[in-house]
Amino acid sequence: MPRPPTNSLRPGERFVVEPDKLLFSLGTFAAAAIVLIITFTASLPRPWWALLTVYVTAQPLAGATAPKVLYRLSGIALGACVTLALVPNMQNSPVLLVVCLAIWTGLCIYLAVLDRTPRAFLYQMAAFSAAVISFPYLDNPNDIFMTTISRVQEMIVAIICVTAVHTIMRPMDVRHTIRKRACSFLVHASRWTADALGTRHTVLEYEHRRMLAADVTELGIIASNLPADSRQALSTRATVTELQHRLAALLPLASAAANRLDKLRALDAVDAETANLVGRVIGYLREPPDVANQFDDELSTRCRALSAAHASSNRWSSLLAANLCDRMAAFIDTLHVARTLVRAIDDSAIDVTPHLREVDKTRLFPLPRDHGIALLAGVATTTAVLIYCAVWILLAWPSGSTTAAFAALITCSFAAQDDPAPVIGRYLMATLSTFPLAALYLFVLLPRVDGTAMLIVMLAPALLWMGYLQADPARAARALPMLSCFIVAMGFLDRLHVDFAAFANTGLAQLAGIVTTLAVTKLFRSANLRWRAHQILHRNWSDLARLADPREPLDTQSWTAHAVDRLGQLAARMALIGAADALHEADGLIDLRIGRNIIQARQALQYSREHTRIAIQSTLMEISQLYQARLREGKALAGSASLLGALDRSIGATMDKTEEVGDRTLLALVALRCNLFPNAHPLEVDA
Missing domain, CATH: 1.20.58 (Methane Monooxygenase Hydroxylase; Chain G, domain 1)
Structure with a gap:
């Protein structure tokens, strides 16, 4: 069953304000206020882009913002360079220009999903910045250079401000x-x-x-x-x-x-x-x-x-x-x-030196890279962008560019998730629920505001509330769409401009972008759950086939890291697959145990006498062949009688108390027999 939200309220339970989350919300609002003051003072043309960037890049962890700031700034610069390279040179071929921008966005998402470290923010920002700079101005690309400079300035100001404020306030360690x-x-x-x-x-x-x-x-x-985050x-x-x-x-x-x-x-x-x-x-x-x-x-x-x-x-x-x-x-x-x-x-007073082994590249916990899933995410993104732009161009929709830019934002935000469709569905509902609040501010409250200071005071209740939700893992998925809808719908400019037709058109553009993203996501990614589970399982079998082969080099740490990571990925998908599916015959946890015992058996080879070493090597080769056969057949084949016999001979040979391999190798072989042949008859060993 799914994990319940950690902070969801039960009936009769009182809502309690948590200081860490409130401090995060206050810090983000302080950064937003500084950004508004700077953008209005410097007369930047789109202050709302800067305000939106503040909340898109804010992170509830103190150390989560600082190491990503360089990646984000680099991504913005890269996206701006791509915009300046493509838009002026292809302004006479709009279809080709749209295709190139879609491919660029898809390529960036492919790299972001492939790289599961904070470096992925570089690729996400490169895709996002190119989209939000280019799409709204494809109808009139003559002033694209100044537009690009303005968007880059607005986003850089926002990122620097939110980084500085959160570094000082350190909301969460x-x-x-x-x-x-x-x-x-x-x-x-x-x-x-x-x-x-x-x-x-x-x-x-x-x-x-x-x-x-x-x-x-x-x-x-x-x-x-x-x-x-830490000096140590x-x-x-x-x-x-x-x-x-x-x-x-x-x-x-x-x-x-x-x-x-x-x-x-x-x-x-x-x-x-x-x-x-x-x-x-x-x-x-x-x-x-x-x-x-x-x-x-x-x-x-x-x-x-x-x-x-x-x-x-x-x-x-x-x-x-x-x-x-x-x-x-x-x-x-x-x-x-x-x-x-x-x-x-x-x-820091606790001495952990006896528990730490040598820390080098081999001790790091590496994450496997899934090119298939990354490519699928990239293709889905490219297709989605092309669909947005096709609808926009064919309908000659005045706000269609907003649809493309907003949809690109959503796609980039959730591309790293395995199946973003449920999250995007909640994104849609949160956006719909925020329109009345945005309308209240735009048509009732903001016309009575005079000056930046009064604007900041007026925005405080809404932004502080949404910022608090953003710091709560159980509600964070609702916060970003609420903030995006609220900020984009009001479209802060240097002068207040209240236009119901523009408000409705922008709102429809946002909804169209979300709905299109949801449809493309379901088409490309939700329907491939079983295929992705197969891919993960096959990679695990391939690694086990190599791990068991005595002729292959032994890389214990990388294999363990990959196996644990794939166990989590596979379990998440298996939970959504029907109980009658043949995939359930494959057990990732048993494979993890088998791999650890294979490692122990291989490590004992160098200490074994010749007859024992030959027996263990024969067993390992049989195991390797079993997993190779599973790869060929695409299903969890049972072990052969030949493998069972090889295991029994290895166990018998290892029982020789004159061996130097010790009891641990014997126990590893016993464990292999239990895992590979759970229903086999008890082993009969001569006394």
Whole structure:
């Protein structure tokens, strides 16, 4: 089920003003007031563009604005250069000019969706600025140079003002946001693990997977703002990077422990000591973090001791129990380190050096790039812009240029989302609900305003309220359309110009832009949900085929990062696909566990004796061939009898206590057998 809004009000619940959000709204309004004063004083022709830019670029995080300002300014400059290169040289070929601008916008959106870092703002602003500068003046491009200079000035003034104000006021600390998000993840993961160990393990709900995996990925994106937020940015960035790796490990460890316990219960082989230990782990996970930390070392040590005792036996049930205890110990250790790292984000007195591995490019948490989805977003944007312009030109609509510019704004704002259609639908409803307020201001209140100071005072109630909504994640999706409709509908100029026909025409242009964007989005992106899920799943299988091939180089960190990120993306799509769809036979979480065990088995090859190394290599090649077959057939094929035999021989060879690979390799092979052959008969090993 979808995650409920974090701050939505329940019946009978009182609305409470939160200081951080109010401070953000006050800061953004202060920036808007400064922008209005500057634009009116400097007689810039379109003050409303500057005012709109303030709210489009404002971010609720203190460090989220500063690192993006350079990208945004660079994007504006790039968009302006493209405008000056295209419009004057193609003014006699309007169709060709529109096609070139549409292709440029689509290319920028392709790059923005492909690059999932703050650098994407450069491409978004390049697309947005070129559209808002070019489209409104295609009918009369003779003065395009001065128009471009004016639009660039208005947007630059807005970005500089909002950046300066929020840097000074610092409405929300990025580190606080990271700590809050990580704490939420740890509480959620502990609660689910306790429930899974306490009852018969079932497959995780896709929404829970999406939430947990998405939180791990989002931490890195938020952490990219740290250099502008903290003087100890490097050390904090290292802490957050390590925290990401620890959180990513919790997902497969928790599900693996629950899976092994499920198998033991199915065999009725849970002995009293193991049952008692599982009960203690469940109690530990349900304790508050401050209380639970007192038991970390003792409980982890007991789990590992019982794991070693079970691993000394050749019985299959003992190997499963050893695997269970080992995974519980690893989960507890990882959870303890993650909690320590979370506390260290705010408390510099905590020494996290023992928990930090070398921070270099290989330790960063890389995000996979999806060229297919990015290309689809770019093509959808190009098509949408062409449709806007075709309607505008064919109907000779006086406000059609506003439709194209406004629709480009919406497309650029939501292009990075997987399926923007629901958000754009809410955007439409929020826009409709704001027209009465804009009409009240334009026709009733503003005619009584005299001077910039009185205008700012008059605008304060509406802008402060919308700015507060913008700082609330549960309501932010409503804030931007409300602000856009409110500001664009009034169209602040150096002199008040009240014209109901122009107001209605502009409003219809905005609605037309939103409706067209919604229609194109549904056509190109909503209908391809299953195809995109297939693409993500196939990339995961392709990576696993390479990971299992002993001849390929081993890149553990990149694979884990990609697998966790894809787990979140796949779960988000699976939640919207019918339960009868064959895609549900593929389990991204099982693939994540398989990949981690493959890595452990491959790392043991260099320490193994020849006969054991040959057995493990044979097993890995069989696994690689299985995933290659899945890629060819396009479905989750079951493992072959040959693979099961290879796994059993590897397990038997690794049980030799003279081997140097140790119990962990044995447990990794046992885990592979459980994951690849969940319904296979228990392994029979010679005593």
